[in-house]
Amino acid sequence: MLTYTLEKNRKDGLYEQLYRCIKADILSGTLRTGEKLPSKRMLAEHLEVSVVTVRNAYEQLMAEGYIYGVEKRGYFVSEVDRPLQAPAQSALPAAAQSEEPWLVDFAANSISEENFPFTVWSKMMRRTILEQDVGLLRPTPYNGALALRQAIADYLYQFRGLTVSPEQIIVGAGTEILYNLLVQLLGREKHYAVEDPGYRKIAKIYESNRVPLHHIMLDEAGMPADELRRQGVDVIHISPSHHYPTGMVMPIGRRQELLRWAGQQPGRYILEDDYDSEFRFVGRPIPTLFSIDKNERVIYLNTFSKTIAPSIRISYMILPPHLLEAYREHLGFYACTVSSFEQYTLAAFMEQGRYEQHINRMRNRYRQKRDAVIRMIRTGPLAHWAEIMEQDAGLHFLVKLNSSITDDELHRRASASGIRLMMLSDYYHDARESRRHILVVNYSGIALERLAEGFDRLATILEQEENGNV
Amino acid sequence: MLTYTLEKNRKDGLYEQLYRCIKADILSGTLRTGEKLPSKRMLAEHLEVSVVTVRNAYEQLMAEGYIYGVEKRGYFVSEVDRPLQAPAQSALPAAAQSEEPWLVDFAANSISEENFPFTVWSKMMRRTILEQDVGLLRPTPYNGALALRQAIADYLYQFRGLTVSPEQIIVGAGTEILYNLLVQLLGREKHYAVEDPGYRKIAKIYESNRVPLHHIMLDEAGMPADELRRQGVDVIHISPSHHYPTGMVMPIGRRQELLRWAGQQPGRYILEDDYDSEFRFVGRPIPTLFSIDKNERVIYLNTFSKTIAPSIRISYMILPPHLLEAYREHLGFYACTVSSFEQYTLAAFMEQGRYEQHINRMRNRYRQKRDAVIRMIRTGPLAHWAEIMEQDAGLHFLVKLNSSITDDELHRRASASGIRLMMLSDYYHDARESRRHILVVNYSGIALERLAEGFDRLATILEQEENGNV
Numbered sequence: 056m057l058t059y060t061l062e063k064n065r066k067d068g069l070y071e072q073l074y075r076c077i078k079a080d081i082l083s084g085t086l087r088t089g090e091k092l093p094s095k096r097m098l099a100e101h102l103e104v105s106v107v108t109v110r111n112a113y114e115q116l117m118a119e120g121y122i123y124g125v126e127k128r129g130y131f132v133s134e135v136d137r138p139l140q141a142p143a144q145s146a147l148p149a150a151a152q153s154e155e156p157w158l159v160d161f162a163a164n165s166i167s168e169e170n171f172p173f174t175v176w177s178k179m180m181r182r183t184i185l186e187q188d189v190g191l192l193r194p195t196p197y198n199g200a201l202a203l204r205q206a207i208a209d210y211l212y213q214f215r216g217l218t219v220s221p222e223q224i225i226v227g228a229g230t231e232i233l234y235n236l237l238v239q240l241l242g243r244e245k246h247y248a249v250e251d252p253g254y255r256k257i258a259k260i261y262e263s264n265r266v267p268l269h270h271i272m273l274d275e276a277g278m279p280a281d282e283l284r285r286q287g288v289d290v291i292h293i294s295p296s297h298h299y300p301t302g303m304v305m306p307i308g309r310r311q312e313l314l315r316w317a318g319q320q321p322g323r324y325i326l327e328d329d330y331d332s333e334f335r336f337v338g339r340p341i342p343t344l345f346s347i348d349k350n351e352r353v354i355y356l357n358t359f360s361k362t363i364a365p366s367i368r369i370s371y372m373i374l375p376p377h378l379l380e381a382y383r384e385h386l387g388f389y390a391c392t393v394s395s396f397e398q399y400t401l402a403a404f405m406e407q408g409r410y411e412q413h414i415n416r417m418r419n420r421y422r423q424k425r426d427a428v429i430r431m432i433r434t435g436p437l438a439h440w441a442e443i444m445e446q447d448a449g450l451h452f453l454v455k456l457n458s459s460i461t462d463d464e465l466h467r468r469a470s471a472s473g474i475r476l477m478m479l480s481d482y483y484h485d486a487r488e489s490r491r492h493i494l495v496v497n498y499s500g501i502a503l504e505r506l507a508e509g510f511d512r513l514a515t516i517l518e519q520e521e522n523g524n525v
Numbered sequence: 526m527l528t529y530t531l532e533k534n535r536k537d538g539l540y541e542q543l544y545r546c547i548k549a550d551i552l553s554g555t556l557r558t559g560e561k562l563p564s565k566r567m568l569a570e571h572l573e574v575s576v577v578t579v580r581n582a583y584e585q586l587m588a589e590g591y592i593y594g595v596e597k598r599g600y601f602v603s604e605v606d607r608p609l610q611a612p613a614q615s616a617l618p619a620a621a622q623s624e625e626p627w628l629v630d631f632a633a634n635s636i637s638e639e640n641f642p643f644t645v646w647s648k649m650m651r652r653t654i655l656e657q658d659v660g661l662l663r664p665t666p667y668n669g670a671l672a673l674r675q676a677i678a679d680y681l682y683q684f685r686g687l688t689v690s691p692e693q694i695i696v697g698a699g700t701e702i703l704y705n706l707l708v709q710l711l712g713r714e715k716h717y718a719v720e721d722p723g724y725r726k727i728a729k730i731y732e733s734n735r736v737p738l739h740h741i742m743l744d745e746a747g748m749p750a751d752e753l754r755r756q757g758v759d760v761i762h763i764s765p766s767h768h769y770p771t772g773m774v775m776p777i778g779r780r781q782e783l784l785r786w787a788g789q790q791p792g793r794y795i796l797e798d799d800y801d802s803e804f805r806f807v808g809r810p811i812p813t814l815f816s817i818d819k820n821e822r823v824i825y826l827n828t829f830s831k832t833i834a835p836s837i838r839i840s841y842m843i844l845p846p847h848l849l850e851a852y853r854e855h856l857g858f859y860a861c862t863v864s865s866f867e868q869y870t871l872a873a874f875m876e877q878g879r880y881e882q883h884i885n886r887m888r889n890r891y892r893q894k895r896d897a898v899i900r901m902i903r904t905g906p907l908a909h910w911a912e913i914m915e916q917d918a919g920l921h922f923l924v925k926l927n928s929s930i931t932d933d934e935l936h937r938r939a940s941a942s943g944i945r946l947m948m949l950s951d952y953y954h955d956a957r958e959s960r961r962h963i964l965v966v967n968y969s970g971i972a973l974e975r976l977a978e979g980f981d982r983l984a985t986i987l988e989q990e991e992n993g994n995v
Contacts, residue, residue: 120776136781168662192638192834228698228862239733263709306590311606364662366865392698395836
């Protein structure tokens with residue numbers, strides 16, 4: 056008979072001890088496959104425990120498949136692998152080395168959090184908790200809470216000249232997810248094209264989805280339509296309002312040309328990534344492709360991660376009617392990825408005009424900061440080498456360096472001085488010498504004192520290069 | 526000379542009026558391609574506005590590509606399409622008809638919100654706002670906030686017997702997103718397999734990703750390994766702790782067999798979907814495949830949407846070390862999809878033992894409810910036709926109906942009586958007669974009174990069928 060010492064006062068309880076002892080005996084081979092176990096009553100008497108204890112242990116062993124019962128005959132040991140040891144703790148690969156603590160990080164491209172009205176936002180959060188109460192536990196529809204979609208539609212109408220119905224808006228936890236959904240919607244057999252130069256992450260998403268991907272070299276107006284025809288592209292991903300990193304604005308002629316290209320064949324689409332349009336400093340916002348598209352070929356995308364905070368994962372896309380129908384049918388089963396709480400908070404923030412206020416305030420602050428940074432370059436030690444390019448919009452601008460130093464060498468030496476640089480050449484898929492010596496200044500998240508120090512150090516590097524002292 | 530009537534006191538300002546007038550003339554063809562515009566100074570004098578007003582209007586038109594400037598010569602009209610009208614407002618397709626207001630919806634499979642300690646949760650939310658403050662604006666790492674990953678690791682260690690490092694955990698806004706990422710991680714050329722019968726949404730996600738998909742018929746222990754070999758499957762998606770909808774628990778022998786299958790060839794993986802393991806009512810939780818895997822072949826997934834609320838979009842997966850490395854390298858660029866606020870709130874909820882308390886309370890309530898529902902079936906009018914199957918775990922169980930009515934007919938008649946049914950046959954990819962007449966009772970979100978009424982109506986339908994009165 057099975058004999059185990061079970062302790063009454065142990066935390067894990069008698070039945071669990073018994074279950075573990077029998078399991079250990081099965082795994083060690085002490086109890087062999089097919090061997091009959093004592094009846095519950097007999098084992099209970101033998102071990103001086105209750106029948107319930109034994110029954111619970113047997114039931115657990117049965118549930119896990121270690122033993123099986125045969126009616127009127129009793130319990131038997133199942134066939135299991137032996138020995139079944141705990142898995143060896145595999146050594147985990149070390150986490151990617153944490154980022155260097157840069158003095159100045161021109162790659163960060165972040166927005167500065169001191170500009171965000173956190174007090175107002177947290178008030179909205181508290182109000183949402185109070186107002187929505189347990190309603191927060193109810194899921195929102197697949198396309199997001201109506202309150203938020205309505206607030207977005209109103210905002211777009213007033214500030215972007217877009218007339219869209221809340222029905223057309225699909226809310227998601229970041230544009231990255233929306234791109235993934237769009238690949239599933241438009242089809243992965245299609246040929247996609249991204250801008251060269253461009254924001255690397257966008258190409259990565261398409262690469263990660265293993266779709267045929269084309270890197271289209273931009274001319275002075277953006278993607279050339281004849282190149283799209285030549286390469287057999289179906290879907291283009293562009294940022295016509297403000298191209299990153301060149302800052303280029305697509306002229307109306309090219310916009311029309313691309314719309315014509317899209318309209319010429321079924322299945323051609325334009326993904327209009329309008330991510331930075333709120334920070335245009337000169338003149339009115341540029342009208343969107345979406346608003347002048349007559350053939351339902353444009354999908355508009357934008358995000359709040361750039362204007363509120365990257366930790367707030369709310370983006371949206373606007374689908375033309377026929378795609379909306381297809382989305383509902385084929386992808387409507389995907390749950391909305393943003394929690395209802397954050398959706399209602401943002402909706403309240405927008406409804407009360409707080410978002411608009413915030414954008415206006417940010418636009419002013421960034422304009423002032425950009426002016427200060429440009430002044431700093433023009434009057435500081437970098438002036439000798441620097442020529443400022445595209446500067447009308449967005450949270451970055453370009454600076455051409457009149458120096459013979461290679462981009463690689465400049466990267467290396469700047470890095471040694473605590474400066475993480477971004478050069479225009481870093482954004483090119485197709486690398487050519489002609490595009491070198493252009494600095495991308497992402498200034499939005501960097502304090503002015505640090506920027507000044509960073510420019511000083513860069514000037515020192517360029518001076519050493521000019522003097523041949525390395 | 527261009528002559529427009531500009532009004533000083535209009536809200537849109539002089540420069541914007543001028544910009545719009547010139548744009549309209551370009552689009553209407555009044556100003557032709559290549560035509561020279563008057564100089565800024567001359568137009569300003571002519572219209573009696575300041576030179577700045579004209580300059581702003583010209584700059585806006587240039588930025589949008591309607592005109593271009595040639596140094597020392599002036600401004601000219603660009604080549605644009607005419608006429609460029611506002612897009613016709615296309616009629617939107619009507620939204621999918623909103624759900625019928627069912628008396629009883631057995632398909633809903635929701636959790637009831639009255640069971641959630643919303644007061645505690647909202648306290649945690651308020652505390653998170655206070656404690657994290659502007660820190661909430663900072664993004665979390667790609668794999669989620671460390672505080673949350675640590676809390677999950679601690680929970681899994683204590684309640685699921687899993688020893689994992691927080692480094693191995695990747696947090697995402699719902700398991701659906703994690704499945705999408707896994708397809709990108711493991712490769713879309715691989716052959717995936719889902720359970721038949723099974724939860725339809727999972728198959729839909731793989732279908733939507735256009736990967737080779739196999740529906741593997743389950744035997745009495747789950748997916749048979751030899752069938753996987755025969756069909757050339759690489760990756761299986763299973764829920765061994767509690768299969769939906771049969772409620773089946775995979776015995777240890779089959780678990781070992783599947784682990785052996787996975788270990789036999791590189792590139793084979795098991796996605797262990799542990800979604801319902803918290804609600805096992807009898808005995809201890811079943812050990813996970815992940816915990817007995819020695820070859821880094823198992824990826825563990827779970828979600829808080831089932832245990833807290835579907836509106837809280839937080840799920841996670843645990844990767845074995847070598848996949849973790851691959852994930853960081855190839856998919857680490859994807860930002861975490863859950864806002865930092867919700868991550869910190871959940872972390873606090875778990876750290877203070879509130880999650881455990883909640884799960885325990887829920888388990889008791891659902892056990893009581895399940896017992897009441899079963900009693901209701903056994904003693905009510907449905908008793909004559911109903912035989913209760915699998916009932917040890919989860920928020921649903923199966924009821925076999927001893928009736929000749931077809932599933933389709935039962936669906937139709939129940940629907941006419943305000944009851945949305947789910948039958949086991951609805952979960953099968955491969956439809957065969959033998960699996961019919963089995964009801965899937967998702968009871969968790971339905972009030973008992975309504976359930977009683979629903980069972981009454983079902984009994985009436987079965988009685989009519991038996992008596993030949995339709």
